[in-house]
């Protein structure tokens with residue numbers, strides 16, 4: 001009996017492993033795809049034919065690793081191989097349709113042919129090709145029992161936008177060089193080509209500037225705190241300031257090279273004039289404010305008051321002084337070294353959320369206003385940005401900054417990164433500035449992905465389906481100025497790389513499809529079905545991701561002086577919701593949600609779980625009834 005069960009088990013597993021036809025789940029969705037019938041199976045000795053162009057080594061190295069490590073197969077690369085498994089070809093005559101980054105991929109029973117105008121196109125084609133194989137192709141170890149086959153398909157593909165970015169804030173929390181490299185590896189899977197590194201902020205200065213050593217001797221270090229950033233107790237004088245870190249110039253060169261070998265540009269951000277506390281602590285003479293020499297690098301304690309909206313009121317002056325010539329000398333020194341380290345054409349100079357309250361009462365600023373005929377603090381910041389742009393241009397680079405840089409009048413040639421919605425970006429494009437869209441509404445991946453009862457608490461939410469609606473250029477906006485879009489991962493509440501991955505995926509897939517795929521090819525249900533398959537791929541790659549899209553959405557209404565109704569829904573179709581009010585863990589044998597619930601009089605907790613058929617797809621969501629009453633306005637916060 002035992003033997004028979006075992007035999008059946010083996011038969012079942014073998015069948016499951018060997019008869020599966022891989023579904024096609026390419027993210028971002030290609031421009032055009034024709035599916036054939038049947039499968040291409042990888043031979044155990046794989047030959048890649050590729051011309052000897054040096055940059056092609058990037059593509060052949062990538063393919064060699066993916067096709068050999070998990071499979072255990074042998075991969076050989078040759079410039080001429082009549083019986084090649086995979087042929088990489090650079091078009092002799094440029095194919096205008098696919099442009100610089102596009103490719104054509106043909107998977108037939110006889111072999112694989114990948115064509116492009118440029119090596120970067122072949123790299124993106126190789127990413128697509130890998131996505132045609134079973135999820136285990138992403139593994140860093142050999143995997144047994146998989147049939148390494150891909151469906152027959154013809155694909156023509158190219159990006160909608162040239163700027164496909166992810167912003168990684170390595171200032172709020174420091175991430176090591178190895179972690180940044182891993183972040184790059186993950187982003188290229190989804191055809192991102194730009195990593196915007198937030199290198200400076202109130203909490204740390206992360207790049208060695210040889211002419212200004214205190215920036216990293218002092219500015220890179222604060223006190224380790226855990227909990228809810230922004231509410232931490234002020235550090236005590238005796239608490240060790242040993243939390244943080246920075247990249248040496250050698251580290252930066254290594255990162256730039258690593259990124260370049262994956263067709264990724266790195267955009268450095270040096271944030272000025274606001275968010276500059278780490279700078280001021282290192283060089284207090286750059287502040288307008290007396291007593292700045294007593295400041296400390298922020299460790300998450302409150303330094304700005306947002307209760308009156310933007311710009312915030314600074315509680316300590318975290319701005320560089322626009323009326324101090326030393327500030328421009330400082331900017332010149334920093335930007336000289338930054339420009340030498342990063343080959344990308346732009347330098348990001350921040351410009352967001354600069355509080356003006358200290359400037360308003362400063363005599364030096366008042367004198368500057370008189371001298372320059374500046375009427376408002378916004379114009380003072382405009383003066384600062386224009387001088388900064390001259391410095392950036394003098395280093396052979398172009399300036400890009402957050403959309404606040406427009407407010408005081410922007411000089412021609414500066415580019416705008418629109419974060420406070422799309423409006424600023426649209427206006428900047430109309431004024432003739434290049435624009436990158438990264439609006440909080442769709443692309444702030446530091447925001448919570450589900451209800452605050454289950455997510456790390458931060459002040460706003462962005463669910464996956466909303467991120468998927470991101471359209472950097474709505475039909476109503478006719479311009480050639482929008483270069484593309486990006487998702488921004490601020491890291492106030494991101495303490496480690498696993499959480500950075502959790503916040504980035506799958507929303508990074510949604511944004512990738514928004515910046516690469518044609519608008520008419522986007523479809524939420526199709527995207528989410530693909531995303532579920534990509535969860536398996538990320539599992540194989542051991543990359544963390546959020547399953548928050550399966551989490552329930554709670555909507556509460558007040559029904560009496562002390563009673564509420566709670567409606568539950570999901571952003572994903574086809575899920576069943578089960579719940580309990582008795583504090584036990586619901587499963588699919590518990591009451592199934594069919595309509596708004598009224599918590600029993602003495603209930604303290606609503607526990608909710610979602611299922612797809614018989615499979616629990618999400619963690620437990622625990623919603624205190626007290627919290628529901630607070631949301632309904634019955635109880636005070």
Ligand code: ACM
Nearest residue numbers: 352353402419490
């Ligand atoms: C920003 O999020 N303050 C650019």
